Amino acid sequence: MTSATLHLAAPTQAERGLLRLAGRLTAYVEHRIARRAQRRMLALDILREQQARRHDPGAVDHLLAQMGAPRR
Numbered sequence: 001m002t003s004a005t006l007h008l009a010a011p012t013q014a015e016r017g018l019l020r021l022a023g024r025l026t027a028y029v030e031h032r033i034a035r036r037a038q039r040r041m042l043a044l045d046i047l048r049e050q051q052a053r054r055h056d057p058g059a060v061d062h063l064l065a066q067m068g069a070p071r072r
Helices: 002-009 013-052 057-067
Strands: none
């Protein structure tokens, strides 16, 4: 009777397969979360860089002069 009880305490083959599947699925989801966080950080860095750039007001006048538009 003891051996039957010990046998029932161990996971079945189907349960082991489900545990493996759950582990793989968890790893896949965690990988996607990490990749998405990395892309978000990159996008924020690019946005900060773009916002930190100083625009040259003389460049606009220069481009308008090249196009033949009258200056202000």
